[in-house]
Amino acid sequence: MILIISENKENTTNEVIKYLLAMNKKFIRVHEDEIFEIQTDQKRLLLVSHRNKFYIDEISSVWYRNGGLNFRRLRYENESINLNMNEYQHWLEDYVRKTLESKRHINKESNSDVNKLLVLEQAKKAGLDVPDYFLADNTDEVELNKTIIKTIGGNPRAENIIKDSTGMMYTSVVKEPQRGHFFITFFQEKIEKDFEIRSFYLNGKVWSTAIFSQNDEQTKIDFRKYNHKKPNRNVPYQLPKDIEEKIHQLMLSLDLNCGSLDLIKSQHKFYFLEVNAIGQFLGHSIICNYSLEKEIANYL
Template sequence: MIVIISKKKEITTTEVIKWLFRFEKKFILIHEDETFEIKMKDTKIFLESEKNHFFLDEITSVWYRRGGIKFKRFYYDNEGVNIHMNETQHWLEEYVMHILESKKHLNKQSNTHVNKLLVLDKARKAGLDVPDYYLSNNTKNVKLRRTITKPIAGNPTLQSIAKDTDGVLYTAVVDEHIKNDFFISFFQEKIEKDFEIRTFYLDGKCWSFAIFSQNDEQTKVDFRKYNTEVPNRNVRYNLPKSIEEKIHLLMLSLDLNCGSLDFIKSGEKYFFLEVNPIGQFLGLSFFCNYSLEKEIATYL
């Protein structure tokens, strides 16, 4: 039995499930609105929600995509008993998650969020080229138009109060000095690119495609600022074996067996930018006919 942990209306999950149906494989899909109670039958642990129930020893593989498993907590009138039982339930939940993550898996709920700064340090240790970067709370030493800045944590979407739209923090070139100090921010050398590369990594194997974003003013700094009227050209690309081997070393050091990695090709060098364990790969699969949804279903 396969367990898939995801969110509702997550299209990538749906595409993989189509292949599981075709392979006639049994699976359980867990959504973010489910709450599971940990139960026992004889000496076997099983989880039960209003929608699903399963024994832990029935599970053969787990794919963590998005969301997460939530557990029901019991509360007691006696404060001392409640403190003790709350701690007991915490350790029991941790034990259950440990059992699930010890199964054959793609990604883990426990390490789905990676620290970008630590990833860059480990990328260098793995032998990958990384643009020079530093942290600062001012722009005094920033080389204008030769330095970029981007969020330290994820790719946040900020809700706008004045407008009925959301704002996304993209990578941006620093083109002016700011007089006042600000919260510690990430700065990095701006690399002049030939093109960008998105690589999908799965259990030691890489699939890549080149993104020709540099000729469009809207996408030349950050290709995620998609130009839907004149889309970037995307083609299959083979990274050198030496780079793929270093990617493998990096992913092992991060305890990740699946994810999307971004690179910049500049001259003879491949500059590593970041890795996203829950990266989007349907575009890569579609444009390059890689059938990555089938690859994931086959692995599971």
């Protein structure tokens, strides 16, 4: 039995499930609004929600897409008992998560949020070129128009800026100094690019897409500022084998067996920018005819 942990109506998950259905494979999809109770039945651990019910020992493979496993904890009238029971229940929940992650899997809930600073350090250890970067709480030593500012987090969104909407925090160029001090911020050298590269990694194999974003003012700094009226040209791309091997070593060091990576091609160099363990890849899969959804289904 395949366990898929995903958000409601997440389209990439839907496309992978289409292949699983075609292959006549049994699966369970867990949504983010499900709350499980941990029960026992015939000396076996059983997870039960309003939608699903399964023994953890019948799960053969797990795909953590996003969301997570949520558990309902027992409550008692005595608060002292509640404090003790919460600790005990925590360890039982931890056991369930770790047992599922020990099975054949694509990604893990426990390390889905990677630390960009640690990732960049590991990327350099793996031999990848990384644009110079530093942390600062002021712009006194920032070289204007030659430095970009990014979030330390991987892919944050400002939730509820407008009702029922989210706001993406994009990469931007520092064009003027900022007075005074502010919270420690991530600054990075602005690389003049030939084009950007989005690579999808799965268990040692890499599929890459060249994104020609530099000729559009809207997308030249951050291609995620999509120009829907005049989209960037995207084409299949083959990274040099030594770069793919360095990516493989990086992912091993991060204990990630799947993820989307962003790089920049600048003259003869390939600069690594970041990795998103739960990154989007469906669009590039369709454009480049990679059938990554099928690759995931086959692995599961």
